[in-house]
Ligand SMILES: [K+]
């Protein structure tokens with residue numbers, strides 16, 4: 001923490017560089033998307049900025065239809081913005097260690113270095129190379145497989161482009177699609193379902209997890225972080241898929257009138273996508289309110305640290321559940337997989353959730369004043385933006401010119417991270433002298 | 444915590460006695476309200492049970508209009524149920540120290556004894572006497588003042604009865620009124636506004652706070668608990684009043700068409716009532732969605748520990764805010780008023796909030812399935828029940844026969860306390876051997 005205080009003397013902290021970088025790319029993207037060559041009909045500056053923000057923050061909320069509003073050039077710009085936003089963020093943490101040296105918080109650096117087991121400059125450069133190879137090869141292989149599905153259907157030109165676009169969009173958890181109804185046409189298609197979910201899950205689980213798995217360690221030898229991510233992701237996904245099926249199987253506007261195969265694929269896809277992928281193969285405007293509430297929780301949780309996904313993160317959620325369970329069972333320490341979770345980590349998790357909820361609820365509160373839309377849909381939209389998920393009940397293009405910047409800001413905060421924003425706002429004060437314990441009742 | 448484990452060998456723990464007591468009184472109340480002498484028209488068992496639960500848990504949600512559905516006998520039964528529920532809960536903690544001796548958790552007993560400065564049996568008996576004198580005299584004095592307002596208007600009989608009924612209902616934070624529109628007729632009446640709010644604030648701030656204030660200590664000599672309650676209550680109330688005014692002043696169905704005096708009194712009353720009083724002088728079904736969202740937060744916070752109010756409590760809320768603020772500022776310890784707040788208290792506060800939110804959201808989730816009502820109104824109703832507030836957008840009597848028991852259970856959980864319920868459900872296991880620290884990323 002003392003290191004963090006020293007950073008105040010330096011011109012830019014890593015989080016500020018990250019925020020400035022996002023801002024610069026969004027600005028450039030806005031200008032490019034505003035060019036007449038990018039669109040089939042003139043686009044307002046606000047809508048260009050909204051689309052660029054949505055792409056760079058890998059959200060996927062849209063105010064114009066990606067497939068019809070943009071030209072091939074515009075769509076290529078979008079794809080590149082998504083790649084820079086997703087992959088750029090992923091590499092940023094590792095890059096900052098190289099370029100900023102001691103400037104990064106010692107604690108985080110050690111954590112990351114331990115997980116990735118890289119202590120030398122050369123090792124870190126190799127690591128970034130691995131990261132890039134992994135991302136690009138995942139995207140290219142996936143695009144190749146998808147092209148077997150889409151080239152016969154759409155011809156060579158659009159077939160190849162749409163395969164690459166959706167592969168890039170999926171790996172970066174961006175949720176942009178060239179079809180107005182996202183992947184709804186392919187609800188029962190095994191290839192599309194498996195390839196797209198494999199992409200967004202491996203992009204979203206976190207690079208340190210992937211890196212450890214590539215080292216083919218045994219489960220017991222994995223770090224606590226990787227164990228929690230693997231088991232947590234599995235449990236949350238299974239619960240989400242089963243619950244989605246139960247809640248929607250009798251809804252004639254979603255699963256109700258489909259074949260059993262489509263019902264199962266639909267539940268599988270909609271169970272996995274809220275944790276920040278953002279594609280959909282069913283229409284969220286037709287879902288039950290209970291499903292929307294449950295999806296809001298999933299969107300808030302999000303996926304893994306150091307990944308192309310956002311949200312508070314699976315580990316943060318599980319740490320709070322473990323802390324509360326331990327308290328209720330009368331344990332004074334919190335354990336997971338034979339490892340102790342320190343109080344500092346619990347307080348950090350609590351802070352992420354509280355600060356995140358504050359940003360989301362404050363934005364939603366403002367939106368209830370500026371917008372004349374059903375509140376549940378506004379709440380859904382707010383959580384979707386914060387988690388950079390991109391799912392919507394369809395109100396995004398109805399947002400007013402006041403509502404759009406609020407959602408843009410929320411996507412930005414969600415991607416940079418609520419705690420990063422809060423740290424840069426909070427006035428650092430030197431720790432006070434210690435005071436005696438005070439008595440206070442709660443609950 | 445070891446003490447708590449030992450309790451398993453004993454037949455009933457204090458929380459179980461509390462829950463059993465509530466259950467017994469609610470059952471008795473149900474039978475009494477079901478008697479033909481209690482009602483002007485036959486009442487179903489479910490509605491009698493709902494009304495009794497609402498009265499004993501001092502909530503105030505109603506499925507039949509109190510003023511017209513019940514006879515004078517029935518209304519008197521309700522008033523007594525409210526008094527037993529509110530005052531009984533208040534004295535329970537102190538009583539259990541006397542009757543159960545060492546059985547209560549040592550930590551809580553010491554906390555309470557320190558705050559009340561009573562270490563002997565005789566002292567505790569005197570304390571309960573003070574508590575009863577305080578409650579009854581507050582109610583009687585208030586009833587007397589209110590009767591100056593209502594006897595001229597309604598005559599001696601009903602005038603006196605309605606004054607006493609509303610005084611008991613207000614001190615116990617029950618929110619039951621003999622008028623279908625609650626206190627809407629008196630929106631601009633200074634006497635009604637001041638007397639009713641003074642009653643529910645002094646009933647809701649917590650008896651240890653009152654007791655310390657009666658001892659006329661200087662502010663610096665007060666316990667941390669009392670300081671936090673006083674300052675926290677003041678800040679939350681001022682913010683709530685100002686925000687209510689801003690949000691509703693242009694709403695023609697609430698403040699919009701009123702005189703400036705009524706606008707100010709209306710904002711004052713509606714600013715204070717969500718923190719579990721439950722009376723209203725404006726119609727919540729006509730309010731903006733932003734106001735409803737803000738009111739939901741206030742209802743969840745509630746008022747003080749060891750009081751006639753529920754919710755997670757002001758101290759719990761403030762401890763979490765302080766813990767997050769301290770974390771963001773890089774402090775390793777949490778302070779308030781020159782006192783340190785221990786990690787155990789922070790974990791307890793976190794647990795109260797998480798467990799409380801779990802109960803509320805699980806119930807709301809079930810209600811979205813069982814009920815065909817607007818989700819924001821269902822969410823509002825759920826938080827109102829959990830906080831035993833009693834405010835409603837008017838959907839209570841539209842709840843199905845599945846929805847009513849869910850709300851009844853939520854009122855019960857809210858009053859007994861989420862953590863008490865969770866402790867009795869949680870399987871206590873002996874603390875595990877300590878494990879080494881594990882590395883885990885969050886956010
Ligand atoms: K997304």
Ligand SMILES: [K+]
Nearest residue numbers: 502616721832
């Ligand atoms: K109440």
